[in-house]
Amino acid sequence: MVPEEQDASSWKDLAMADLIVPRVGVSVTEVTIVEWLVADGSTVAAGDPILTVATDKVEVEIEASAGGVLRHGAANEEEYPVGAVIGSIE
Helix, strand or coil: CCCCCCCHHHHHHHHCEEEECCCCCCCCCEEEEEEECCCCCCEECCCCEEEEEECCCCEEEEECCCCEEEEECCCCCCEEECCCEEEEEC
16 A cells, blocks of 8 residues: 555655565575576566575575566675665566
């Protein structure tokens, strides 16, 4: 639901979902991006696998939380802290 004080020009901001590094284990504080499974600018649906991340113990596929156009700039083989924004779905 869109709050009444927001006009149509701000709806685009509401439609964008940040891609945030998820907590993939209780003691995990950072992950390494192994591979983006979907190219930047491609369309994804909610639930589609979009990237693989690794910890010192496991590799995990991360799914899109929403549908739209994937935008990412985070590089493979780079480490990112849990909670970091690594892209968005517009």
